[in-house]
Amino acid sequence: MRPAARRGSAKEGGKADGLGPNSEIGRKLKQYYDDLVSDEVPDRLLDLLKQLEASEKAVSRGAKGDA
Amino acid sequence: MTASSSSGFRNDLVKTIPSLRAFAISLTQNNDRADDLVQETLVKAWDKQSSFQPGTNLKAWLFTILRNEFYSQMRKRGREVQDSDGTLTASVAIHPGQQGSIDLKDFRKALEQLPEDQREAIVLIGASGFSYEEAAEICGCAVGTIKSRVSRARARLQEILGIEGDGDYGPDAISAQVLGSTAA
Numbered sequence: 001m002r003p004a005a006r007r008g009s010a011k012e013g014g015k016a017d018g019l020g021p022n023s024e025i026g027r028k029l030k031q032y033y034d035d036l037v038s039d040e041v042p043d044r045l046l047d048l049l050k051q052l053e054a055s056e057k058a059v060s061r062g063a064k065g066d067a
Numbered sequence: 068m069t070a071s072s073s074s075g076f077r078n079d080l081v082k083t084i085p086s087l088r089a090f091a092i093s094l095t096q097n098n099d100r101a102d103d104l105v106q107e108t109l110v111k112a113w114d115k116q117s118s119f120q121p122g123t124n125l126k127a128w129l130f131t132i133l134r135n136e137f138y139s140q141m142r143k144r145g146r147e148v149q150d151s152d153g154t155l156t157a158s159v160a161i162h163p164g165q166q167g168s169i170d171l172k173d174f175r176k177a178l179e180q181l182p183e184d185q186r187e188a189i190v191l192i193g194a195s196g197f198s199y200e201e202a203a204e205i206c207g208c209a210v211g212t213i214k215s216r217v218s219r220a221r222a223r224l225q226e227i228l229g230i231e232g233d234g235d236y237g238p239d240a241i242s243a244q245v246l247g248s249t250a251a
Binding site: 018019024025026028029030031032033034035036037038039041042044045046048049050052053056057 | 073074080085088092093105110169171174178225
């Protein structure tokens, strides 16, 4: 058993439902999620945003018609 | 035209991508589908950026778009959306080799067995860091509905993983009771 990481955390979301640091489910859920969050972001998603921004600039520079 | 404001918006989107992906993977259980979903979400968010009110919660706004996109894709595929209300779903028990030590792989398998509505609720509350109010807004339901889904998800996970009375001990659970957390 690890000691509670923070005090007074029962007020925080989730903790009141037994998902805090004393809960195996709560800890595993965090671990599962943090694992996914730390994955590297695929280039195609970053490229997509660059394209969206570039095309927006092109549109605003050019015609005033509908997109 | 303020090019800098759209760059700012883009940077904010970039910062949110890791948690959007995590949420998408937890919904789809498939990395490729999750990335497609995030891609759709980013395109939609970009198109709708004028409807986003600066100063409000961008992460919650993006999660809402992603979630709506996920369910609309499911409907298009003709897949019935799982609804845990009143439905009995058989759950396959996973018994970890050692008591009190659950493998992450076992946990993932257990999570996959939950109906979507319960899975998203427990992920939003227990991992994504949203409040019950925010989660209710993202899912378009009442706060009480989120609470009951979270508690059913937790009970189901305990059952599948063979954990008894998890979270019932320790200072957190006790102070939660003292503070009068909902017994329902």
